[in-house]
Amino acid sequence: MTEQSNKNENSETTSESSSSSGSDSEETTKFEEVSVISEQKTTNTTIMKSEKNINQKKEKEKEKEKEPNLNTFQSNLQISVSKPISRGSGRNKFTSYQIKTKLKDDKEKEFVVTRRYKDFLWLHNNLYEDFPGVVIPILPGKKLISKFKERFVESRRAKFEIFLNRIKVHKLLHSSPYFKQFLEKDVFNIFKSQDNKKKKNKKSNQDNIILNEAYKNINFQPSDLEYIQNVIKRWETIIPFLKEILNESNRFRNEKEIIGNCITRLGGTIQKLKKSEKDNQFRDMENLFSKKIAKIGDLVIGDFETDHLEFNDSIQDHLNLSIAVINSEKTRKSVESKYKIATEYEKYTKGKVDKAKKLKSKSVVAFEKEYKKATKRRKDLKNKTEQISAVFANELKVLQRNQERGISNTFLLFSQAQFTLAKRSTKCWDEIVTKIEEIKI
């Protein structure tokens, strides 16, 4: 693993990387593929279509950009998350997952570790600290109750896998030592490990050695700032909308559940009519009526409940992503404001120097030293701001496209589920009507 990561670093330093939006198709590809695998609901057509789209895009963009992109990276790793096991008891109960990392080249080498949600969170937070401007892939949300249901555990497992794979292909993120540790270190509760490096980094935020190197390869363009400004508003605005959608969706889902129950009960009472019936035709009809109605009730509650929950999850993910974007922007802005302050401070020290020179003061040398320091700091911060902004702009571009496709996919799946539900209900009612009409009195 260390070998591999070194290789990666070297390739990074040697290769030219641009911050253009080209060839982010690979990132897109990975996103699509991963989401296709883990989201078991996609229909064949969607898969084929998305693959078609991906291939088309890939080709388009490969032609466009020869320089590899910041965010895409051909990884030699194969990461899988599996074997969710429930451990502990009572308040200390949790689920652990097995992380298996294989090297494509060296099939012999394999890392197997056991991780839990808190570990993933640890990784996420460290990445967040270390890579300003990068929108860290989102983790599935925390859950305090009912986190042991099969469906929930499975969906979490899938999301963890997506999470790790996204990091894996991210040019900046994959080189994180925390990521390495996460995949390799054979300890439990890695989230507890106190990392001195981390502490150091906290102190002097600007001295992210590794990051800086990688960041240097990114070309900053002034248009990046403009782009960020334009786009960030949309991400801000969408957050309350998504919240409202989520609320309404939940309300909608609740009502559906209630209606499903009502339908079934109504069918049950109508079936009771047969108690006062002599005619067999009628009894049969009433039986069928309640049977079919119960089926509809089940459909509404059972089968298609899942689809609704999937939809809600997707919306929640979009929401979390938007929040992550806004947070990244906050980080970027804080660096930017530091830069602005440094600029001011430089001016100030320059002013002091000039003044001292005029006065032919002895402190000129001291002031000049200060001024030099200030300049250095300003330049440093300028670089950092630009790099972070460049990275962020790129992230935004990729995310924008992914989000569009993601949202349309979310709605498509949801609508397809509703359609199928309506179709099946129609069929049931049709059978009922036919049966009733058949009765001859």
Add this chain to the structure above:
Amino acid sequence: MTHQPDQNFLDMVLNHDDSDASESETSSSNSGSNSNSDSNNDGTSNSEEIVQSNITTVDVEQEKTVVIDHQTNQISTKKPKDPQNSDKKSTSENESSESSESKTDSSSEENVNQKNTNKEEKKENENKKEKVVEIPLSDNSKTSESSNNENKNEKESGSGSGSESESEKEKEKEKEKNPKKKPQETLESITLIENNKSELKISVGSPETIGSGMKKHTVYQVTTGGNDNQEEKGNKKEKKKKKKSKGKGVKRRYKDFLWLKNNLILKYPGVVVPAMPGKKMTSKFSNEFIEMRRSKLEMFLNRISLHPILSQAQIFTDFLEKNVTNIYNTKVIKKVPKDTVPPLNEKYELFKEKEGDQDYIKETMKRWETLGPILKEIQTESLKFRQTKELYANALGTFGEKIDLLRAVETKIQFQDAYTFFAKKLADIEKMSNEELKTGQIPFEESIDDYISLCNSVKTTETTVNKANSTLKSGQNRESKTKIKYEKAKTTGNKKLKQIKKEYDTSVENAKTLQQQYSKIVAVFANELRILQQRKERDIQQFLLKFSKAQLTLSKQIQQAWGEIIETIKSIDEEL
């Protein structure tokens, strides 16, 4: 209760013997029926009984109880349940003797009927009505009567050959069903006849609230229909009828209706009196409530008017025409000596108790009793279902609205349009769902409600039958007691022997009358139940069907809406 000087034609006719041939046009059918009745007098009793199988055919068409008046060869229909039948046209048979008793022209009924907008099936029923033709009770009169009937039917319904052929079909159906029975037997050849009175379209309208405080109440205008257009039909008899019956309309309040109902129940044991809307102590002045009550009261009156026995009631006529306020104060029941009952209405004479009747009653009542609570459960669930549907539709619509918010953060116009389209479709679904409530859910609930009332009416009727039974028992008791007394007096040579004998004789007489009466009541009730049974199955089928169809339509619409949404999203995907 005395008749008023300006007693209407109906009253006068009511006092007529049923077999009178009143009008020229009806004379042939009347004579036919009269001869029939004469001939039947030899063989069978005058009273008609209804064979269920006969009723099956007919009733299914008409959804009415069929009662045959042998003497008049009339078959009247009673519809305690189905308000849709209130606008049935009378057949020509009705015109025979009862036609003279009707208040309005049959054709006027027809027109008025067509104005009735209460239920959708009304039109269906009207068409069906045209099929109904009185099948003469005897072979002799059959052809003449049926042709008469058909003619009259045509005139009345104005449907020409259609009714003829249909009436023919009816006849054949009837014949098929009862090959065994002799033509003389009256019951097979029953078709539905409208009581002439059914031509009356009674309307209850213009509610006004008068009084204040505790005395505040609502008063309704009760008018019996009868239009000028009817004159154009050119039916002499109808014209005459119209001339004589000029019901202008009276004002009645709820208490008056209640008075009418209660007295009908008292005076006509064994007959299922139509249900009335319930009493209400509070909040009875809201527009919604008044409207609902008004329409139910209207249905109540129209159903009575269609019942062959009830429509002849004096109190019914008085209710409709007597111009007094607070008619509910009128005393109707005359006092009779202990253990006796006032004589039954003459219509009862037409019925004869059959052997299985009492058992049939027992068996059927069991089923009616189980039906009541089941229907109530259905009603409760249905209401919950409706409320849930409303909330669901609303949630769906709001959900769509929120999706539309995403427009603001979209740069691509296809997406924007897609969101709006999505929202619009969901709003459509919401609308369609609410529509369905009106066309499917609410009529369904109303039908159930109506049927629950019917169950109650049937139960009430059973109590009248039971009451007659207990009166009979006590009468018989008295008979045996006085017998003992008399026997004793005979042997002891009591002075008051004559007096005691007289007592005894009266009690014997009385017990005999009670027995006869009870028998008639049983026959009537059994008949009512048979018809209701048939109708119940049909009705249940109908309202379940209607409900299911409404759901089916809605489901299809929803399916289509989602389909369109999917297409839109897919087309965007392709563009991306």
